[in-house]
Amino acid sequence: MTDRAGTYAQDSDLIDPEAVTAAYYDLVPDVADPSQKVVFGTSGHRGSSLDAAFNEAHIAAITQAIVEYRTGQGITGPLFIGRDTHVLSAPAERTALEVLAGNGVTVLADAEGGYVPTPVVSHAILVYNNDPSHDDQADGIVVTPSHNPPRDGGFKYNPPHGGPADSDATSWIANRANEIIAAGSGDVRRGEAAPGRHDFLRGYVDDLANVIDFDAVKKAGVRIGADPLGGASVEYWAAIRDTYGLDLTVLNPEVDPTWRFMTLDWDEKIRMDPSSASVMASVVSRKDEFDIVTGNDADADRHGIVTPDGGLMNPNHYLAVAIDYLYAHRPDWRPDAAIGKTLVSSSIIDRVADDLGRRLWEVPVGFKWFVPGLVDGSVAFGGEESAGASFLRRDGSVWTTDKDGIILALLASEILAVTGKSPSALYRGLTERFGDPVYQRVDAAASKEQKARLGKLSGDDITATELAGDPIVAKLSEAPGNGAAVGGVKVVTEKAWFAARPSGTEDVYKIYAESFEGPEHLKRVQEEAKTIVDAALGA
Structure with a gap:
């Protein structure tokens, strides 16, 4: 922890958005240099244009590789695309749209040209693919480096199952993209970007009632403060408030590519990690104004939960509370539906699962492992120690197969409304029963x-x-x-x-x-x- 952790960013901490954007177009990566190659981690390719690690050549080649991959897999439906608020997301989306157009791919982008959270893209893919009126399958691209600093860009592919692509797919795409760049990018086809339009916001927000008990939240009068941390969920929180008549305040509706309104993370970097006490310092300072305060990262696949009686909850603690509550309050979930956790998540989850009489499904790090179980309902909840999770609809069918920080944030208010206790108080109750790790x-x-x-x-x-x-x-x-x-x-x-x-x-x-x-x-x-x-x- 450094001296300035948790304090507001200063001018010297801020990026120059114009310089970051110019580098995206001006710098050409040398894929013989490992630091400039396309590399897919657990959440796609990430890097900064300033380091020649996230540039136009990368995105054009990755998109061309995705086109070739989906063709090889027989994927003929539309490709849903969304972007977050990082400065590199807009030019990267523009490049991708041109390559998709040049290859004749039907693309659906946001109807208002706005920002689209990661879980919303996953939701759109699944809704389309579960519609029996057509035989083709959709997939998607999300342009986001998630909670990474403002100088970074990110680009990830979600196949028809709606979740993160597995390592077989990402290895093929990365290898092919590097081949394309090494050969001078001559295989990239480009055209005029002219995507179709999709109402991501209404499609997602109107469907949320099938996941969250908004009637209980409204009846209890839960006072909610929701901070999008300058990310893609900003318009979604206002729409959720208005659609369901909630007492909800969007704490900071500002979007700024420099994120000058953020407090610095432990290493004095600007980072949108809602599980970090330093990042969430300004949010936590408002905990006494609301019953529940929440935060999301830039693409809203992570959540942070703040309560008046406990401050910012440790992600493991909240996962345990969410699991304990959901499996007792979702009667239409399969009685044999397992609890999914990564093997580096807290063992208090194991003890909660045992108490619930539910099978624990422990997998390696990476949300992709939860996808099959969420799709068929055999795993009703999948969660990671890094504040990422998703769970099923109230009827036991799939909601998203990517992490959904919005529903995890909303769940905190449902828990308070139904139990009369904050998630922090409920966690203290769990530790009295199972130990305090x-x-x-x-x-x-x-x-x-x-x-x-x-x-x-x-x-x-x-x-x-x-x-x-x-x-x-x-x-x-x-x-x-x-x-x-x-x-x-x-x-x-x-x-x-x-x-x-x-x-x-x-x-x-x-x-x-x-x-x-x-x-x-x-x-x-x-x-x-x-x-x-x-x-x-x-x-």
């Missing part, structure tokens, strides 16, 4: 070679038998829920666990750890975790 993520130095070894490590490579004085009961390199490789290891005792995964962007590995025995025990777990992992890596 302490959770933290730290980083440890690692070379590229060590990171590569860690990503391929097997549980059998861990020779330790104890962790912080307790017997190790599991050493996992595959997720229990689906058997997929976790890209690292997780070591579990009855009282604690840690997971180690290589960073995709830095020469470090991430250690996630949790203890039900308090902060000192957690510190011991973290110290021994590093020793155990370093021994397995031969460090």
